[in-house]
Amino acid sequence: xxxxxxxxxxxxxxxxxxxxxxxxxxxxxxxxxxxxxxxxxxxxxxxxxxxxxxxxxxxxxxxxxxxxxxxxxxxxxxxxxxxxxxxxxxxxxxxxxxxxxxxxxxxxxxxxxxxxxxxxxxxxxxxxxxxxxxxxxxxxxxxxxxxxxxxxxxxxxxxxxxxxxxxxxxxxxxxxxxxxxxxxxxxxxxxxxxxxxxxxxxxxxxxxxxxxxxxxxxxxxxxxx
Amino acid sequence: xxxxxxxxxxxxxxxxxxxxxxxxxxxxxxxxxxxxxxxxxxxxxxxxxxxxxxxxxxxxxxxxxxxxxxxxxxxxxxxxxxxxxxxxxxxxxxxxxxxxxxxxxxxxxxxxxxxxxxxxxxxxxxxxxxxxxxxxxxxxxxxxxxxxxxxxxxxxxxxxxxxxxxxxxxxxxxxxxxxxxxxxxxxxxxxxxxxxxxxxxxxxxxxxxxxxxxxxxxxxxxxxxxxxxxxxxxxxxxxxxxxxxxxxxxxxxxxxxxxxxxxxxxxxxxxxxxxxxxxxxxxxxxxxxxxxxxxxxxxxxxxxxxxxxxxxxxxxxxxxxxxxxxxxxxxxxxxxxxxxxxxxxxxxxxxxxxxxxxxxxxxxxxxxxxxxxxxxxxxxxxxxxxxxxxxxxxxxxxxxxxxxxxxxxxxxxxxxxxxxxxxxxxxxxxxxxxxxxxxxxxxxxxxxxxxxxxxxx
Numbered sequence: 001x002x003x004x005x006x007x008x009x010x011x012x013x014x015x016x017x018x019x020x021x022x023x024x025x026x027x028x029x030x031x032x033x034x035x036x037x038x039x040x041x042x043x044x045x046x047x048x049x050x051x052x053x054x055x056x057x058x059x060x061x062x063x064x065x066x067x068x069x070x071x072x073x074x075x076x077x078x079x080x081x082x083x084x085x086x087x088x089x090x091x092x093x094x095x096x097x098x099x100x101x102x103x104x105x106x107x108x109x110x111x112x113x114x115x116x117x118x119x120x121x122x123x124x125x126x127x128x129x130x131x132x133x134x135x136x137x138x139x140x141x142x143x144x145x146x147x148x149x150x151x152x153x154x155x156x157x158x159x160x161x162x163x164x165x166x167x168x169x170x171x172x173x174x175x176x177x178x179x180x181x182x183x184x185x186x187x188x189x190x191x192x193x194x195x196x197x198x199x200x201x202x203x204x205x206x207x208x209x210x211x212x213x214x215x216x217x218x219x220x221x222x223x224x225x
Numbered sequence: 226x227x228x229x230x231x232x233x234x235x236x237x238x239x240x241x242x243x244x245x246x247x248x249x250x251x252x253x254x255x256x257x258x259x260x261x262x263x264x265x266x267x268x269x270x271x272x273x274x275x276x277x278x279x280x281x282x283x284x285x286x287x288x289x290x291x292x293x294x295x296x297x298x299x300x301x302x303x304x305x306x307x308x309x310x311x312x313x314x315x316x317x318x319x320x321x322x323x324x325x326x327x328x329x330x331x332x333x334x335x336x337x338x339x340x341x342x343x344x345x346x347x348x349x350x351x352x353x354x355x356x357x358x359x360x361x362x363x364x365x366x367x368x369x370x371x372x373x374x375x376x377x378x379x380x381x382x383x384x385x386x387x388x389x390x391x392x393x394x395x396x397x398x399x400x401x402x403x404x405x406x407x408x409x410x411x412x413x414x415x416x417x418x419x420x421x422x423x424x425x426x427x428x429x430x431x432x433x434x435x436x437x438x439x440x441x442x443x444x445x446x447x448x449x450x451x452x453x454x455x456x457x458x459x460x461x462x463x464x465x466x467x468x469x470x471x472x473x474x475x476x477x478x479x480x481x482x483x484x485x486x487x488x489x490x491x492x493x494x495x496x497x498x499x500x501x502x503x504x505x506x507x508x509x510x511x512x513x514x515x516x517x518x519x520x521x522x523x524x525x526x527x528x529x530x531x532x533x534x535x536x537x538x539x540x541x542x543x544x545x546x547x548x549x550x551x552x553x554x555x556x557x558x559x560x561x562x563x564x565x566x567x568x569x570x571x572x573x574x575x576x577x578x579x580x581x582x583x584x585x586x587x588x589x590x591x592x593x594x595x596x597x598x599x600x601x602x603x604x605x606x607x608x609x610x611x612x613x614x615x616x617x618x619x620x621x622x623x624x625x626x627x628x629x630x631x632x633x634x635x636x637x638x639x640x641x642x643x644x645x646x647x648x649x650x651x652x653x654x655x656x657x658x659x660x661x662x663x664x665x666x667x668x669x670x671x672x673x674x675x676x677x678x679x680x681x682x
Contacts, residue, residue, distance in 0.1 A: 009476070011477050011480075012476055012477060015477075015480040015481075080468060080469040080472035080473050080476070081465050101473065101476040102472060102476035102479040102480075102506070102510055103476070103479075104479070154545060180542070180546055182542075182546070182576060183573055184576065184577040184580060185511060185514065185515075185577075187580065187645070188550060190547055190549070190550050193549040193550045194546075197549050
C-alpha cells in the first residue's frame with residue numbers, strides 16, 4: 001500500500017515511516033502542509049496520515065484543500081490537541097478517522113487497515129461469512145455450522161463489525177467507537193467482557209475458535225487458526 | 226422564555242413612587258393656593274367693608290344720625306352688587322338698611338362677622354362684614370355678599386375628586402408606558418444574555434443610536450463579552466498548547482519504548498520490563514487526558530457541543546456497556562425505567578461522567594450487591610442517579626472525594642487515577658447541575674441534578 005505521512009515532529013515522523021515500511025508499505029513523507037498538499041495531489045495514495053497542527057498549512061486546511069480538488073484519499077488525523085470537539089472539527093473538514101497522540105503503533109496500523117479496506121468497492125452485502133460462521137444482515141440471524149446462535153442486538157453489531165473486518169486486527173478503542181459510538185476512556189476493560197460473552201456464544205462447543213485475541217493489540221476474527 | 230411582568234418591574238415601581246410624591250405635592254400646592262386665595266378674598270372684603278364703615282361713621286359724627294341715614298339710603302342701589310348695610314339700636318332693633326333683620330351672628334357687637342341672609346325668597350347667601358358701635362347707642366353693620374367666594378369653594382371641592390382621579394389614571398398610564406419601554410429594552414438585553422449563556426459567545430447586545438443609559442449599559446456588556454470571549458479563546462489556546470507540548474514528548478517516549486519492545490524477544494526479561502514501562506506511560510497518558518478533560522469542562526470550552534439530550538438514552542447506553550462486567554462481578558445493574566428526562570448537555574461528557582460513576586460503583590460494591598441507575602424528571606430538575614449497596618462514603622469525606630487526586634485510605638491500592646469524581650464534578654459545573662453524595666442506607670447514592678430544559682434554551 002502507498003501511504004502519505006505529513007508530520008512536522010521529525011522524530012515522530014521517522015518512527016512512523018520506519019514502522020510503516022517495516023509493515024510492508026510504501027511511504028512518502030512531508031514535514032509541512034504545502035509540500036503535503038503538493039504530494040497528495042500529484043500521485044494516488046491508499047491512505048494519508050496527517051498531523052492536525054502543521055507549519056505553513058494547518059492539517060484541517062490541508063484536508064479541506066485535498067477534498068476540494070475532488071480527491072477522496074482516506075485521511076487519518078493525528079492530533080496532539082485537546083480532544084473534546086477537535087475530533088468533530090477533524091471529521092467535518094473531511095477526515096475519515098482521528099487518533100490522539102500518543103498512540104500505540106498497533107492502534108494506528110489497525111485503523112489504517114480498516115481505512116484502506118473501506119476504500120475497496122463494497123458491494124451491498126446481505127450476508128457475511130467467516131469459515132462456518134454466517135451472519136444474515138437482513139434477518140439479523142447468526143448461525144455456525146448450521147446451528148442458530150441467539151445474539152443480543154449489541155452482540156450482533158459487535159460480531160458484524162468484527163466480521164466486516166475479518167482477518168484484520170480490531171482494537172478495543174475501535175470497537176468502543178464503532179459499535180458503541182463512545183469516544184471516552186471506559187476506565188475498565190469493559191470491551192473484553194463483551195468479547196468473552198460473544199466468544200462463549202460463537203466459539204464454545206465448536207471445533208476450532210474463530211475469534212482470536214491479538215496480544216497487545218486487540219481482536220481478530222479469522223477462519224484459519 | 227419569561228417576560229418581565231409589568232407590576233414587578235423596577236421602572237413601574239419608580240414611576241408609582243414618583244407619581245405618589247407628585248400627587249401629594251400637587252395636592253399641597255392646590256390646598257395652599259386655595260387657602261391663600263380665600264384669605265386674600267376675605268381681606269379684600271374686609272378692607273372694602275371697613276373703609277365704607279369708616280366713611281359712614283365719619284358721616285355720623287359730622288352730620289349726625291340724619292346724615293348717616295341719608296348716606297345709607299343713598300347706597301341702597303349698591304345692594305344689587307352685594308353691598309349690605311344695617312343700622313340698629315343697641316338692642317338690635319332695625320333703624321335703616323337694606324337688610325330686614327339683624328343677622329344671627331356668632332358675636333353680636335364689634336369685629337368681623339359672617340352670617341347668612343336671604344337676598345331673595347328661598348335663597349340663602351353668605352355675607353361677611355364688620356360691626357362697629359356708634360356713640361349714642363347705635364350699631365352699624367357693613368357687609369358684602371360672599372356668594373361667589375363660596376361658589377368657587379364649592380366648585381373646587383366638587384372638582385377635586387375628578388382631578389385626583391384623572392391624575393391617577395394619567396399617572397398609571399404614564400407609568401405603564403414608560404416601564405413598557407424600559408422593559409422592552411431590558412428584555413432584549415436579557416434575551417441576548419440568555420443566548421450567550423446557552424453557549425453562543427459570539428452574540429452581542431444591540432446598541433441603539435441615541436447613546437442613552439441603556440446604550441452605554443449595552444456597550445459595557447458587549448465590552449465585557451469581548452473580554453470573556455478573548456479569555457475563553459486564551460483558555461482554549463492554553464489547553465491546546467499544554468496538550469500539544471506534553472503529548473508530543475509523551476508520543477516520542479511511547480514510540481521509543483515500542484520500538485525497543487518490538488526489537489526484543491517477547492519472552493525476555495527486558496521485554497517484560499519495557500512492556501511494564503509502556504503500561505506506566507499509558508497510565509500517565511490516561512491521567513493527563515482526564516486532567517485535560519476536567520480543565521476543558523471547567524473552562525466551558527465544551528459548551529459549544531451542547532444540545533438537547535435525553536438522559537434515558539445515555540443511561541441505557543452506558544448501563545448496557547457495563548452490564549456484562551457487573552454480571553461477571555456478581556452484581557445486579559438495574560436501570561430504573563422512567564419518562565422523558567431531557568437536559569441541555571454535552572452527550573460525550575455526560576456519558577463519560579455516568580461511566581465514571583458506574584465504574585466506581587462496580588469497583589466498590591461487594592459481590593451480591595446491587596447498583597441502580599435512574600434518570601428522571603423531578604420538580605427540582607432532571608436527576609441522574611447512581612445508587613449502590615457498597616460501603617458508601619462517610620459524611621465527613623464526601624466533599625473531599627470530589628477534589629482532584631483524592632482517594633480514600635480504603636481504595637489507595639485499587640486501580641484508578643483518583644480523578645473520576647473530579648471529572649463528574651467538573652461536568653456537573655459545566656451543566657449548572659448540582660452534584661451530591663448521599664447515604665443509600667446502606668451504600669452510596671450519587672445524584673446529579675440538572676436544570677430542566679427550557680423551551681428555546
